[in-house]
Amino acid sequence: MKESFRQCMAWLHTWTGLIAGWVMFFVFVTGTAGYFQVEIGRWMRPEVPMRVAQVFADKGPLVEVALNRLEQVAPLAASWSITLPHYSIVSRDWQGLSIRWEEMPPAHSKRGASGSEQLDPITGAVITPARPRATAGGFGLYLMHYQLRYLHTDVAIRIVGVCAMLMLLAIVTGVITHKKIFKEFFTLRFGKGARSWLDAHTVIAVLGLPFFLVITYTGLSSSFLDLMPAAVNVSYGAGEPGRQAFLDEYLPRDMHRLAIARPTLPLVPLIQQAELEWGGGRVRMLSIEHLEEERPQVILHRVQGGNVDHDDAPHMRFDASTGERLASSPPDHLTRKTERVLMALHEGRFADTWTRWLYFVSGVLGCGLIGTGLVLWIVKRRRQHLATSNARVWESVGLRLVERLNVGTIAGLPLAIAAYFWANRLLSVELANRASREFDALFAVWLLAFCYAFLRPLHRAWIELLWAVCVAFALLPVINALTTSRHLAGSLAQGDWVMAGVDITLWALALAFGLIALKVQRRLTPGKAAASGSRVSADVERNGA
Secondary structure, three states, X not given: OHHHHHHHHHHHHHHHHHHHHHHHHHHXXXXXXXXXXXXXXXXXXXXXXXXXXXXXXXXXHHHHHHHHHHHHHOOOEEEEEEEOOEEEOOOOEEEOOEEEEEEOOOOOOOOOOEEEEEEOOOOOOEEOOOOOOOOOHHHXXXXXXXXXXXXXXHHHHHHHHHHHHHHHHHHHHHHHHOOOHHHHOOOOOOOOOHHHHHHHHHHHHHHHHHHHHHHHHHHHHOOHHHHOOHHHHHHHOOHHHHHHHHHHHHOOOOOOEOOOXXXXXXXXXXXXXXXXXXXXXXXXXXXXXXXXXXXXXXXXXEOOOOOOOHHHOOEEEEEOOOOOEEOOOOOOOHHHHHHHHHHHHHHXXXXXXXXXXXXXXXXXXXXXXXXXXXXXXHHHHHHHHHHOOOOOHHHHHHHHHHHHHHHHHHHHHHHXXXXXXXXXXXXXXXXXXXXXXXHHHHHHHHHHHHHHHHHOOHHHHHHHHHHHHHXXXXXXXXXXXXXXXXXXXXXXXXXXXXXXXXXXXXXXXXXXXXXXXXXXXXXXXXXXXXXXXXXXXXXXXXXXX
């Protein structure tokens, strides 16, 4: 009975992994890039200059400059906000002095038009930022990991959600199937065909098991309304009215706002009071608003960081007329707070530089887990296929289809991502719909990679596409140097480690793919393996070609 249960789990692990594998490989590759979406976004907008640190001990002139400008551009507003110079862990960059306002909403509307400006902290002059090229940047890759592309968002979220459920099932059943998974972690054999692929799969699984479980579960939780609507439908009713009733209770009540005016109270003592409690330079932003049935308020927000739930960062509220400290806002509902914490864990919002690199490396391990699993599926079935003299035709066709899909996905997708970066540098800056054209380049190259995988002999497709990925990533810093002034040497001289770090990472990826291509080329020689890294006879390879 026990053996039968493990066999069932092994069957479930195998087929859930295969069905969800190609989609989840795409999700993991684009999602892993999303952990450095800010840095990628800066690299893809080379026109934006590097920001330098600005530290002001006296906040009085800054606040005065900002209030004067707000009175000028938004005298009748529902809210004012002043962002003080600070380092933001969210944007991973220095933030200068800026203002933001929301105008009074028109009749029958909850929100008014909003605006924002960056100000020179000394003169108060409005800073016109450099007009960068249009690009989706790293944020586009992040969005694509759950919205896919060219599909309606609801459809894409459901596809990714179903595949994530299957992957979560594959992870759990994999632990059950490999009862000696932790013991086998210390056994990695090279050059042993199927055994080597299984060892690699096991080692990666053990190394990243906590990450894989957390990232898959938290990703599912972010789309609970789309994937698990039954609870909401039963409690609040089916359809849009029930969904809206749930959201009205789940989200904070949007209270009516009244027009504000410049506080007569000096604001600097309030900032000093907050810094005594939080530490010097820890005030990120102050906002002024007047909610219905409440007194006008000045709200000070602490610099984000050191807290998994960024939206729950400490703040102080003061009466805008008397300076009396008011009670903090009531805490959010536990359900909403839990959702925010889960999303913060999923996206790494709280992470410092080293933790973000840990997320990135774990994401790369996830790509390796899925890739080795897809190859291992082929390795096992190819051996079974060769051992069976009366194998069915549809089984042979199915094996070859999976082989080609593996090549197009595992080797083709990284090539397509490289094409996305190439398009950013080679497309005309004035091109209409330029951001969309970058994505078009990505998917066009990916489609060509699939066609190449189906048209070339299998072992040649693996080798040639992997070398193409290596060359594509290796040349990107060169293309960057030829088309912009933000080349690696210049970035290092300026101390711009974001631009330099992206170039160096691209070369590191090129080196990694070069080593993989060299290893595959040595293994997939005539007479050796041609089935996704497995060893088969030369006759079978010629037939598969």
